Amino acid sequence: MDRPPGVSVRLKLTLSYTGFLMLAGVLLLAAVWLFLLRYIPERALILPGSTGTLTPAVFPVRSSLLHVFAPRAAAVLVILLVFGLVGGWILAGRMLAPLTRVTDATRTATNGSLSHRIRLPGRKDEFRELADAFDTMLARLEAHVAEQRRFAANASHELRTPLAISKALLDVARADPDRDTGELVERLHAVNTRAIDLTEALLLLSRAEQRSFTREHLDLSLVVEEATETLLPLAEKHGVTVETRGDLTPTFGSQALLLQLTTNLVHNAIVHNLPERGTVWVTADVRPGAAVLTVENTGEQLSPELVPTLTEPFRRGTERLRTDHAGVGLGLAIADTITQAHDGTLTLAPRPAGGIRITVELPTAAPRTRTPA
Secondary structure: OOOOOOHHHHHHHHHHHHHHHHHHHHHHHHHHHHHOOOHOOOOEEEEEOOOOOEEEEOOOOOOHHHHHHHHHHHHHHHHHHHHHHHHHHHHHHHHHHHHHHHHHHHHHHOOOOOOOOOOOOOOOHHHHHHHHHHHHHHHHHHHHHHHHHHHHHHHHHHHHHHHHHHHHHHHHHOOOOOOHHHHHHHHHHHHHHHHHHHHHHHHHHHHHHOOOOEEEEEEEEHEEEEEHHHHHHHHHHHHHHEEEEOOOOEEOHHHHHHHHHHHHHHHHHHHHOOOOOEEEEEEEEEEEEEEEEEEEEOOOOOOOOHHHHHHHOOOOHHHHHHHOOOOOOOOOHOOOOOHOOOOOEEEEEEEEOOOOEEEEEEEEHHHHHHHHH
C-alpha cells in the first residue's frame, strides 16, 4: 500500500519528550512566581534599626528580582529545549531500535525469506513480546508453506498417475483396435473412480482448512453410530468385528465433517487390520472439558517413528501400498484437518499388541435440554 511520506515516529517521540520537558520547566517557573515572588514587596521597605535610628532596608524589590530572574529563566528554558531535543532523539532511537529490527525482519519475510528470525535479546517487555510473537508467526508460516509445497507436489503426482494410466490404456487400445474393450473399460473405470475420489478428497480437505462450514450442537455418539452402521458391510467383508460404546457426548461443529472424520478413522481401522478375526473399538465419551472419540484396531506392529507421520497428506505405511484398499492417502490427513478446524487435537499412538489407537479430543458443549411444550 502506497502512503505519502510523513513525520517519523522517532521525531514525534522527540517532540513529545521535549514538549513535556518544556511544560515541566514552565510549570516550575510558574510555581516559583506564585509561591515566592508574589510575596516580595513592590517597593523598598524602611525598617527601624536596633539603636532606634532609621536605616533603609537592604531588601530586593519585585521589579529588581524579575529583571534578574527573567533572563535566567529564559536561558534555562532554552537549555531545556536543547536538552529535550537531543536527549529525546537519543532516547527515542534507543527505544525504537527493537522496532527497527522487527521492521527489517518483516521486509525480509515480504521478499520471500521465511527462515529469518529476530531473536531479540533482553528481558521481557512489549517489544520483546512483539518480536517473539513475530518469530512464532514466521516459524508457523514457514512450516505451513513447506507443507503446502509438499502437498502440491504430492497432489500433482497423485493426480498425474491415473491420467498417465488412462493415457497408456487408450494408447494400447488405439494400437490394437481388434482388442477386447471390456477389460479396457473396466480398468479405465477403476482409474477414473480413483481420480474422482482423490479430487473429492482434495476439495474436502480444502473446505476443512478454510473452516467454511456451519457449526451446530450435536451428539458425537450418534455420529459414531451412523458411521459404524455405514461401514458394517465393509467390516463383514474383511472379517472384522466392530465394537462401539458411547453415551451422550455433546460437542459443537459440523455434522457432515465430523461424520466424515469418524468414517475415515473407522474405515482405516477396518481396512488396515488383521487378515482374519480383526477387531475395531470405537468409543465416544466425555472427559473434563472435552468430547473424546477413540478408535482402536488390531493389526501389525507399527513403529513409534512411523505413526506420527501418518496424518501427512499422501503418507501411507509401506504395507498399504500393496493392498487393494490403499485409498488416496488423505484419510488421516482429512481427519486431522477436520479436527483442527473444530479446535480439537488428534493423537496417534501404536498399540503394544499391534494396531493403532487414534484419539480425537473436541471442545465439549453443554447438552441441549428440551423446553416443555
